[in-house]
Amino acid sequence: MELDKINKLLEAYFDGSTSLEDEAILMDYFNNHTVADHLLQYKPIFVGLSAAQNESSNRNFKIAEPTAKFIKPWWYAVAGMTVLAVGIGSLFLSQPQLSQEEKETLIAFEKSKKALMMLSENLNKGTQQLSFVNQFSETKEMFWKETSE
Incomplete structure (x- = not known):
């Protein structure tokens, strides 16, 4: 048992x-x-x-005293704020400063772009009208073939 x-x-x-x-x-x-x-x-x-x-040790062990841990979070906060400040500062300082000539060039470019868009829209409307002309020509050709036979 x-x-x-x-x-x-x-x-x-x-x-x-x-x-x-x-x-x-x-x-x-x-x-x-x-x-x-x-x-x-x-x-x-x-x-x-x-x-x-049953084993035991006669050796004395020293345990290291922990250092102050409140310093590390403080340093992390300072480092984070520094990185944030540098990032925001570089964002504001890196805005392009255009000269008067460059500003005028940009305005002229925008006007040209609008004019070309208007031209493109009108050409597209014109090509839609041409499709009716092509259809008329094809129908006329079919009519002439039928009557000539």
Whole structure:
């Protein structure tokens, strides 16, 4: 009966679902009792864990004192504001300053563009009217072919 309990505890141990009391039972079994032959392969695990529990160190460890953490967020805020100020300043300062001649040239360009758009619209209307002329010519040709036959 005890062997069945140990087998179930081992399955639960390797599944990671044992409690500390269950693990203490397994430690006791593998360290203080005669172990069944089919469980001998697990004995080194529990003997090693038992030995590791008894180890201790005489060395003194120093834990470093944390430095003041309030400085970092302050520096991040300053860096962010600096980047924002430089970005906005460069946006306003980079506006193109046009001379009077360049302004006049731009105005003339816009007027030319409007005139060409108006010309293009009128030409498109004219080509629509020409499609009726082409249709008339085709119909006339068909009529002459029929009458000549």
